[in-house]
Each structure stands twice: as structure tokens, then as C-alpha cells.
Amino acid sequence: MFNQAMACGLLFGCLSLGSAQAQMNHGTHGQLKIGGLNSNHMQAGEPTDWLLRFFDSHTHQQITDFDIMHGKLMHMIVVKDDLSELAHIHPKLSDTGDFSIRVNTQNEDPDNQDLPNTVLSAGRYFVFTEALPKDAEMMIMNHFELSAEGMDSQPKPLEIDLDMDQGEDFGAKYFKEDGSPGVEGDRYRVEFSVELFEWCNYYLPKFYFKILENREGDYLPAENLNEWLTMGGHAVLVGLDGEKLEDRTFYHLHSFSPIDEPALFTFPYDNHQEGLPDGEYKIWGQFKQAEQILSFSFGLRFKNPPSSVSIFRKTAC
The missing domain is CATH 2.60.40.1930 (Macroglobulin (MG2) domain)
Known part of the structure; x- marks a missing residue:
């Protein structure tokens, strides 16, 4: 709880x-x-x-x-x-x-x-x-x-990597040495997952990034991960919904350095005034390995569970 x-x-x-x-x-x-x-x-x-x-x-x-x-x-x-x-x-x-x-x-x-x-x-x-x-x-x-x-640039559709509307809570992608999208066998495998926690009359999500590195064909927890800007990692969450800028959801989240599990970073969504609305988002996790800043992104379709009497409490929080 x-x-x-x-x-x-x-x-x-x-x-x-x-x-x-x-x-x-x-x-x-x-x-x-x-x-x-x-x-x-x-x-x-x-x-x-x-x-x-x-x-x-x-x-x-x-x-x-x-x-x-x-x-x-x-x-x-x-x-x-x-x-x-x-x-x-x-x-x-x-x-x-x-x-x-x-x-x-x-x-x-x-x-x-x-x-x-x-x-x-x-x-x-x-x-x-x-x-x-x-x-x-x-x-x-x-x-x-x-x-x-500049040259005409057509909008790129958001690729959904984790679809909570389909019951998913885990996704994994591969990235090249510079952090750009890759395929299996490239340097990094990044596992992204979402967990929901009850809070007052709504849910708060936590976002997890686990960074694995290809070492002789096996993906093992990445090493030489350092704090960046006083935190273990930074994440930026931006919503796709909303034509106007002021209608876009934006959060800059932070994680401590891994404690219990190597290369696992936890990003709480900690707006205790309102839950995260259903919708499509992109989240970028940013981490420092040696002297390089790496950005790993995932497309997310976020879905809150249906409301119920047992979940939505009337007590003040």
C-alpha cells in the first residue's frame, strides 16, 4: 500500500x-x-x-x-x-x-x-x-x-511500446551505443514497466527503467552508471493529447540511484493533487554512464483501473 x-x-x-x-x-x-x-x-x-x-x-x-x-x-x-x-x-x-x-x-x-x-x-x-x-x-x-x-516534415505517429489498455505493464526495447533505437544484439536492452498504487481517490503510477548491457551475448545490468544532476536518473513524461500547449501534460521526474537491484531506476509520479489522466504519452529516461548521457524512450498508452467503492476512499489525504 x-x-x-x-x-x-x-x-x-x-x-x-x-x-x-x-x-x-x-x-x-x-x-x-x-x-x-x-x-x-x-x-x-x-x-x-x-x-x-x-x-x-x-x-x-x-x-x-x-x-x-x-x-x-x-x-x-x-x-x-x-x-x-x-x-x-x-x-x-x-x-x-x-x-x-x-x-x-x-x-x-x-x-x-x-x-x-x-x-x-x-x-x-x-x-x-x-x-x-x-x-x-x-x-x-x-x-x-x-x-x-525547413523542409516539410510530416508528423510521426507515436509508437506505443506499452499498452495498459491491453493489460500490459511491461515492455522492452533495444538501443544502440549512442542511445538511438536498435535491435536485439545491440548494446542496450532497456526494460520499462509501470506499477499503480492507491492514493486517496485515485492511483499514482511508478515508472521503472532497468538498463541491461550486452556483454558477450548476454544482457547483464549496466555498469559505470553515475549520478546525473544530483540524481540517479531523470525522466520526462509528456502527453500527446491536447492541441494547445497549455493542455499538454508535462512532468519531470527523478529517481535515486539503484539500491536493491543493480541498474533498476524507480520514478514516482508524485502529484498528490490529481492522478495521471488516461491517454497516450512518451517517457524519456535519462541516465549517465561514465561521461555519456543516455536517453531511452518508450511510448505509453496509460489507463487507470475502473473506479470502485473499495478503491475510492472518502478520507482526506
């Missing part, structure tokens, strides 16, 4: 960084400039400068001082609207309080390995930012939308 004491214990290290619906802004608004212009257009695949500023919605003053959160002053997630591309990157803070980053190129930050692949193809992209103003009790989240121009 998933109880409140367990939930509080998980919050310290595994706090979800929020959903687009429930925890956005907190009295702030943001401004994104692309190529020095107040524009939401750029050329796909071209190195481009982004500049971000954040303002207090009440005083209209720019927020210029921030605290480190999970190893960085800002976490930025860039995802294409069809969920075919994702980049987890980290802009730098200037002395004037502006965040800046040059996308689609490399920089000196070893945690910005996704940077060359930020906006690769034409289409619509969503940008989610997470930052913690100095001495604030809660981080701020803002979101932006941009359009990348």
Missing part, C-alpha cells in the same frame, strides 16, 4: 517538477527571444541564440537572482509536438539576470549533450523551463511555443 509517509519520503529526492496545467508560472511570466528578436520562428537545424527573461507578474520587475536546483540554475526541456524529438538542456545565467543558450550546436557544458539536437526538423516545438528564484519557496515553470522552418 502506498501511504502518506512513503510519499513524504519520496518527495525529497523525487519531486516532480510539475505539470503544464497545475504548477505553471507561480506569479511570473517569461520572455523568449530567438536570434535577438521577439519571434517564435527559427530555422530547423541551424545554430541559433535563445535569450530568456523572467518577470514578477505583480511588480513587473525582472527576476535576476536564482538558486541552483538539481545541479543547475535552469532546466529546459524542448520537445516536438508529435513527441518525436526531445532535448534536456541548461542555459547559462548572465550577470544581468538573463538566461542564454545557443541551440543546435555544442558547448563546454558536459550536461548539455542534447544541445546539438535541440531543434532538428521543421515543425512545432514546446519549450518548458524550470528555475528557482533565490529564497523562493517554489520553483517557477514557464512554457513557450516556437515554429521551426
Whole structure:
């Protein structure tokens, strides 16, 4: 049984960084400039400068001082609207309080390995930012939308790897050495599973990633897995449902390093205000092996169990 004491214990290290619906802004608004212009257009695949500023919605003053959160002053997630591309990157803070980053190129930050692949193809992209103003009790989240121009790119259908609507709770995929999709015999086999726990009048899921590595034909628990950005692993969960950006479900989840079982990472969904809606999602698990950041993704059709009197309790939580 998933109880409140367990939930509080998980919050310290595994706090979800929020959903687009429930925890956005907190009295702030943001401004994104692309190529020095107040524009939401750029050329796909071209190195481009982004500049971000954040303002207090009440005083209209720019927020210029921030605290480190999970190893960085800002976490930025860039995802294409069809969920075919994702980049987890980290802009730098200037002395004037502006965040800046040059996308689609490399920089000196070893945690910005996704940077060359930020906006690769034409289409619509969503940008989610997470930052913690100095001495604030809660981080701020803002979101932006941009359009990348280039050769016509048709939306890619989301491939479902685990279909809970069909009773599935486990899936496995193979990945190449660089983390791109592969076949059996390639370097990695990643096992993804979902478990549901009762909480108040709904369920909370946990997501599990087990990373196995091909060693002379046998897939064994991966070695040399290191903490990344103060956690064992990071995961990004984004919903496919919703035409508008503000209707998309977004969560940034965290796992401690494996404890009981080698190379097994546990990501709690810990929004204790509402359950995860039924729908189609993509989840990316991100892990550091030696000095390489690996991203392993799975398409998920999520389905809550049917409600029943025995499950839905009326007690406050």
C-alpha cells in the first residue's frame, strides 16, 4: 500500500517538477527571444541564440537572482509536438539576470549533450523551463511555443511500446551505443514497466527503467552508471493529447540511484493533487554512464483501473 509517509519520503529526492496545467508560472511570466528578436520562428537545424527573461507578474520587475536546483540554475526541456524529438538542456545565467543558450550546436557544458539536437526538423516545438528564484519557496515553470522552418516534415505517429489498455505493464526495447533505437544484439536492452498504487481517490503510477548491457551475448545490468544532476536518473513524461500547449501534460521526474537491484531506476509520479489522466504519452529516461548521457524512450498508452467503492476512499489525504 502506498501511504502518506512513503510519499513524504519520496518527495525529497523525487519531486516532480510539475505539470503544464497545475504548477505553471507561480506569479511570473517569461520572455523568449530567438536570434535577438521577439519571434517564435527559427530555422530547423541551424545554430541559433535563445535569450530568456523572467518577470514578477505583480511588480513587473525582472527576476535576476536564482538558486541552483538539481545541479543547475535552469532546466529546459524542448520537445516536438508529435513527441518525436526531445532535448534536456541548461542555459547559462548572465550577470544581468538573463538566461542564454545557443541551440543546435555544442558547448563546454558536459550536461548539455542534447544541445546539438535541440531543434532538428521543421515543425512545432514546446519549450518548458524550470528555475528557482533565490529564497523562493517554489520553483517557477514557464512554457513557450516556437515554429521551426525547413523542409516539410510530416508528423510521426507515436509508437506505443506499452499498452495498459491491453493489460500490459511491461515492455522492452533495444538501443544502440549512442542511445538511438536498435535491435536485439545491440548494446542496450532497456526494460520499462509501470506499477499503480492507491492514493486517496485515485492511483499514482511508478515508472521503472532497468538498463541491461550486452556483454558477450548476454544482457547483464549496466555498469559505470553515475549520478546525473544530483540524481540517479531523470525522466520526462509528456502527453500527446491536447492541441494547445497549455493542455499538454508535462512532468519531470527523478529517481535515486539503484539500491536493491543493480541498474533498476524507480520514478514516482508524485502529484498528490490529481492522478495521471488516461491517454497516450512518451517517457524519456535519462541516465549517465561514465561521461555519456543516455536517453531511452518508450511510448505509453496509460489507463487507470475502473473506479470502485473499495478503491475510492472518502478520507482526506
